[in-house]
Amino acid sequence: MPITPDQRAEIDALRATPRATLRAVSEGMEAHLYRAHEVLDHGFIRVIDYMGDDAAIVQAARVSYGAGTKHVQNDEGLIRYLMRHWHSTPFEMCEIKLHVKLPIFVARQWIRHRTANVNEYSARYSIMDREFYIPAPEQLAAQSTVNNQGRGAVLEGAEAARVLEILKSDASRSYDHYEAMLSQDGQQGLARELARMNLPANIYTQWYWKVDLHNLFHFLRLRADPHAQYEIRVYAEAIAKVVADWLPIAFGAFEDYRMGGVTLSRKAIDVLKRRLAGEVVTQEHSGMSKGEWREFEGIWAESGAAKP
Numbered sequence: 001m002p003i004t005p006d007q008r009a010e011i012d013a014l015r016a017t018p019r020a021t022l023r024a025v026s027e028g029m030e031a032h033l034y035r036a037h038e039v040l041d042h043g044f045i046r047v048i049d050y051m052g053d054d055a056a057i058v059q060a061a062r063v064s065y066g067a068g069t070k071h072v073q074n075d076e077g078l079i080r081y082l083m084r085h086w087h088s089t090p091f092e093m094c095e096i097k098l099h100v101k102l103p104i105f106v107a108r109q110w111i112r113h114r115t116a117n118v119n120e121y122s123a124r125y126s127i128m129d130r131e132f133y134i135p136a137p138e139q140l141a142a143q144s145t146v147n148n149q150g151r152g153a154v155l156e157g158a159e160a161a162r163v164l165e166i167l168k169s170d171a172s173r174s175y176d177h178y179e180a181m182l183s184q185d186g187q188q189g190l191a192r193e194l195a196r197m198n199l200p201a202n203i204y205t206q207w208y209w210k211v212d213l214h215n216l217f218h219f220l221r222l223r224a225d226p227h228a229q230y231e232i233r234v235y236a237e238a239i240a241k242v243v244a245d246w247l248p249i250a251f252g253a254f255e256d257y258r259m260g261g262v263t264l265s266r267k268a269i270d271v272l273k274r275r276l277a278g279e280v281v282t283q284e285h286s287g288m289s290k291g292e293w294r295e296f297e298g299i300w301a302e303s304g305a306a307k308p
């Protein structure tokens with residue numbers, strides 16, 4: 001269960017006591033504050049706090065004395081200019097603090113993003129909950145035969161049932177042993193910091209994660225991408241939806257120039273120019289490796305656009 005009835009009541013109580021403030025407020029974000037957005041089978045993300053709105057980016061870029069937004073169109077133009085030209089520091093003026101509940105193997109990928117502040121639930125101090133990520137049937141997939149870092153065909157029938165049974169019974173047995181080892185119920189047992197070591201990587205952990213918008217966009221660019229592992233991607237997608245409500249202009253620019261845009265190499269631009277001039281260019285005459293060429297051709301295939 002992602003949120004218990006007690007936790008839900010705490011969230012409702014927090015939302016029932018608004019206070020007036022002089023700080024910049026994003027109406028879109030206020031609707032998200034404290035609320036849990038469920039992710040995977042037991043996980044969630046929820047916004048604990050945030051700083052800034054679209055106007056704060058403009059305000060910082062202009063080093064202004066007052067509010068940023070006087071002419072929304074000018075502000076949008078400026079934010080899009082900043083994004084286009086990698087003028088990143090104004091985006092660092094906005095921050096978000098999230099409470100995230102996630103499987104440990106997802107946390108291992110997530111923690112590689114070093115430009116954030118993290119405080120994780122202590123399994124030295126507290127006993128871990130019996131909550132494990134068990135993939136939904138459509139996510140139980142075999143190793144991809146073309147991509148060493150990805151999934152292939154979805155498992156079906158007896159094979160799906162077999163691996164599901166292994167996942168469930170391993171999780172259950174490990175947790176039973178964890179409880180059996182803990183110093184509790186009158187037995188000497190093991191300290192929490194030791195008893196946890198045989199718990200599997202699909203057990204859930206929780207943390208507070210605070211990051212500025214520039215580095216959050218970097219995280220989303222990598223982890224909301226179709227090439228990212230599904231289990232971290234769904235968290236990134238949930239966060240992206242929140243950011244779209246928080247900072248609609250900045251998020252729109254991010255979608256245009258980062259998520260929806262591509263970086264082309266010098267060789268790729270040369271091929272484009274030659275093709276636009278009517279030349280038929282193949283990989284052999286492009287100067288690109290087979291891998292580069294595949295990715296280059298993939299751009300037009302993925303966007304559904306006609307080949308240039």
Ligand SMILES: Cc1cc2nc3c(=O)[nH]c(=O)nc-3n(C[C@H](O)[C@H](O)[C@H](O)COP(=O)(O)OP(=O)(O)OC[C@H]3O[C@@H](n4cnc5c(N)ncnc54)[C@H](O)[C@@H]3O)c2cc1C
Nearest residue numbers: 109111112113114115116149215218219222223227228229
């Ligand atoms: C699809 C995918 C596959 C991956 N596969 C692997 C893998 O097989 N093995 C593996 O180990 N990792 C892997 N990673 C993790 C990846 O290498 C990065 O560690 C991760 O994406 C975090 O990126 P980052 O370092 O840019 O982010 P952050 O740590 O948030 O850093 C943001 C930026 O700050 C700068 N920065 C931060 N810290 C430093 C520093 N100490 N020195 C210099 N500059 C710094 C860099 O410019 C960096 O890009 C993978 C990531 C993805 C998205």
